[in-house]
Amino acid sequence: MITTDILIIGAGPTGLFTVFEAGLLKLKCHLIDALPQAGGQCSELYPKKPIYDIPAYPEILAGDLTEKLLEQSKQFEPGFTLGERAETIEKQADGSFVVTTNKGTQHKAPVVAIAGGLGSFEPRKPLLENIEFYEDKGVAYMIKDPEVYRNKKVVISGGGDSALDWAIFLSDVASEVTLIHRRNEFRGALDSVDKVQELKNKGLITLITPAEVTGLIGETKLEAIQVTKPGESPVTIETDCFIPLFGLSPKLGPIAQWGLEIEKNAIKVNNALDYQTNIPGIFAIGDVNTYPGKLKLILCGFHEATLMCQAAYQIINPGKRYVLKYTTVSGIDGFDGTRKEAPKAVVKSIN
Amino acid sequence: MDQDVQIKITDRDGKLHEIAAPTDMALNIMEVVRLYELAPEGTIGICGGMAMCASCQCYVLTEHPLREMQDEEEAMLSEAFNVKPNSRLGCQIQITPEMEGLEIELAPED
Numbered sequence: 001m002i003t004t005d006i007l008i009i010g011a012g013p014t015g016l017f018t019v020f021e022a023g024l025l026k027l028k029c030h031l032i033d034a035l036p037q038a039g040g041q042c043s044e045l046y047p048k049k050p051i052y053d054i055p056a057y058p059e060i061l062a063g064d065l066t067e068k069l070l071e072q073s074k075q076f077e078p079g080f081t082l083g084e085r086a087e088t089i090e091k092q093a094d095g096s097f098v099v100t101t102n103k104g105t106q107h108k109a110p111v112v113a114i115a116g117g118l119g120s121f122e123p124r125k126p127l128l129e130n131i132e133f134y135e136d137k138g139v140a141y142m143i144k145d146p147e148v149y150r151n152k153k154v155v156i157s158g159g160g161d162s163a164l165d166w167a168i169f170l171s172d173v174a175s176e177v178t179l180i181h182r183r184n185e186f187r188g189a190l191d192s193v194d195k196v197q198e199l200k201n202k203g204l205i206t207l208i209t210p211a212e213v214t215g216l217i218g219e220t221k222l223e224a225i226q227v228t229k230p231g232e233s234p235v236t237i238e239t240d241c242f243i244p245l246f247g248l249s250p251k252l253g254p255i256a257q258w259g260l261e262i263e264k265n266a267i268k269v270n271n272a273l274d275y276q277t278n279i280p281g282i283f284a285i286g287d288v289n290t291y292p293g294k295l296k297l298i299l300c301g302f303h304e305a306t307l308m309c310q311a312a313y314q315i316i317n318p319g320k321r322y323v324l325k326y327t328t329v330s331g332i333d334g335f336d337g338t339r340k341e342a343p344k345a346v347v348k349s350i351n
Numbered sequence: 352m353d354q355d356v357q358i359k360i361t362d363r364d365g366k367l368h369e370i371a372a373p374t375d376m377a378l379n380i381m382e383v384v385r386l387y388e389l390a391p392e393g394t395i396g397i398c399g400g401m402a403m404c405a406s407c408q409c410y411v412l413t414e415h416p417l418r419e420m421q422d423e424e425e426a427m428l429s430e431a432f433n434v435k436p437n438s439r440l441g442c443q444i445q446i447t448p449e450m451e452g453l454e455i456e457l458a459p460e461d
Contacts, residue, residue, distance in 0.1 A: 045403050118397055124461055127432045159429050182434075187426035246430050249404060249461055250397060265393025290392075 002079060004030035006312050007099055007109035009086045009255070012040020014286030014301030015115035016069035016078075021309040023076030024327070027316060028335065030079035030107060032086045032099065034120035039066035041117055044248065055299060065298075075334025081105050085120045087254045089282075097281065111281055111312040114260075114267060115301070116288040118250035126157070126244045130216055138222025139242050149174045149241060155225055157213050158245035159183060164192040166245065171204045178206040178237065180213055180227060216242065258282075266290035274311035275304050281315060283308045356448060360409075361456040362389045372446045380441035380455065381407035394460055400442035405431035407441035408458035415453050417444055433458050 006022050008015045011033035019029045037043055039062075047063030054060055060068075084101035089112065091097055096110045123141035125131060131139060143149075143166055154174040156167050159181040165188075167179045179196065186193050199205040208227055214234055215226030225242055226234040252265055260277045261268040267284035269275040271291035275283050285308050286301030294300075313322055331341025355371035360383075362368060372383045381396045384407070398404040402423040408431055411417065417439065420428075424443045428434055438458065 041398075045398055046401060049401065118393065124432070159426065181429070183425075183429040185426075185429075187422075187429075246432075247404075249406075252393070265391060 001098075002030055002081070002105070002107045004028050004079060004107065004109045005316055006030075006111045006113055006309070007032070007097070007107050008113045008115055009033075009099070010040060010115035010117055010286070010288070011035070011038040011080065011082070012115060012117050012286065012301075013042060013065060013069055013298045014117075014305050015040070015113070016066070016073055017302050018113055018115060018285070018305040018309065019073035019076050019078040020069075021306045022312065023073065023335065024325075024332065025309055025313045025322075027309065027312060028078075029076070030081070030109070032081045032084060032101060032107065034083070034085040034122075036083040038070060038080065038082070039063070041250075042066050044121060051298070053297065053299060075332065075336050075338050075340075077335045081107065085253065089258050091279075091281075095281065110316055111283070113305075113308055113312070114255060114277075114282065114284040114288055115286045115305070116252075116255060116284075118287060119252040119255070120250065121248035122251050122253070123244075124246040124249050126213065126246060128213070128216055134216050134218065134222045134242070137220070138218065138240060139216070139244075141244060143170075143243065146170065146173055151175045152240040153238060154178070154241045154243065155180060155213070155237065155239045156243045156245060157181065158247075159186050159188075160245065160247060161188040161192065162247075163245040164188040164196055166243065167205055168192060168195050168199065171199050174241075176206065176239075177204070178208060178239070180208045180211050182210055182212055184209045213242065213244070252288075255288075260284070263290050266294075273307075275308045276311060283311065354448065356446065356451040356453070358383075358446075358450060358452070359454040360384065360387075360389055361454075363457050363459055372450070374446050374448050374450075378446050380409060380439075380444045380446065382442075383446060384441060384457065390457060395457075396442060398442075402427050402440055402443055405440065405458075405461065408433070408438055409441045409455045410435055410458060411437045411439055412454040412456060413452065415450055417450075431458075432461055 005027040006029045008031045011031040022029050042062035043066050050059045084103045086099050087102045088100045097112050099107045150173050152174050153176040155178045157180040171177045200207045211227050211229045213225050214228040217224040224236050224238045228234045267289050269284050269289045275285050277284050285304040287296040333339050354374045358372050360368045395406050397406040424440050
């Protein structure tokens, strides 16, 4: 069981900045995120895109913002459970919460801060009526262990980087790799596009474009797929595995079942005070919350995180008074033993 | 000066809305849909208008000349579902005075 002071669900910018603000109050944080890396949308959707409304940064790339936030909170030694989705929450007799992920990892904390943005990123599934029947029976939406595909016939569909990269990788592992895309053009790093071309020329990848997978066939497991080119009748291709790679889309997911008041696909909070939800001890900050006048901006998430930490402090240290200290005056004492402080002025007489 | 254009938007439940879309606010179709709350918050414009999700996909029902499709939009639509020949991403279509009478239908949610 992982224990911490504030359990943060979502490692996007708001969640990461919470670690810093909590650290100033000597509160320790642990973050859970369904994505395998920190940064949320900033690292998953648009790491190379500039943001212009982060105070004091006339321009910063979303990926760089993530890096800087990680660096800023580093001395407060946050824990991370990445690549796992927060699934259930249970209130304990002592008032604390236990949050369990889809992989069974348990976390316990007196305060839970949901900084889940638009929700957890889930693979987008193609609209094939029986696709769910074949999940784990030949159909997978992400590749966890490439060895599963050794000497198997594999069909990948999609036109982005992940489709290209996995087609390249698996051409070395699988017995056959077929890449199917709706267009002739692929959207990926030039290197990958060239590499697929080269492997196609060598006969190591079969390319079918423009075409779409329109049917799945198999009694108990996937045995074949149907591929259709525009204006032609479907063709059946034998395969052991079908891996559709159409990117990820965010879903509020299991959080919606936690008994929190939801409005407009977001969690209602008290914005007059501390962004607490209808369940005391559970807060919602950043894009995941809603209140009158809410703006889904990173800078608003930072503010919400800061006020939320004050409320968390009161829950964890009941009755203890708090006086705001400026970092410029007091410096920062990291949990790792480091100390940052403003250089002292030199007092020396001039003769 | 009145710079609104009248456009017709059929929402995901099939309900037709006739709305006045301002042309002087640099709004795109996705933003107009949000402005009038024609689709629940969190189901449209998820990526914020970067042509990186297809949550604002719509079908253009009239022959209005629209901004030509750029690479990003074309690539996204090539990976989206429920795509038809008249599919566009609402976030990539800015409202202009030429759009008077435009009719669109929102594509189903993924």
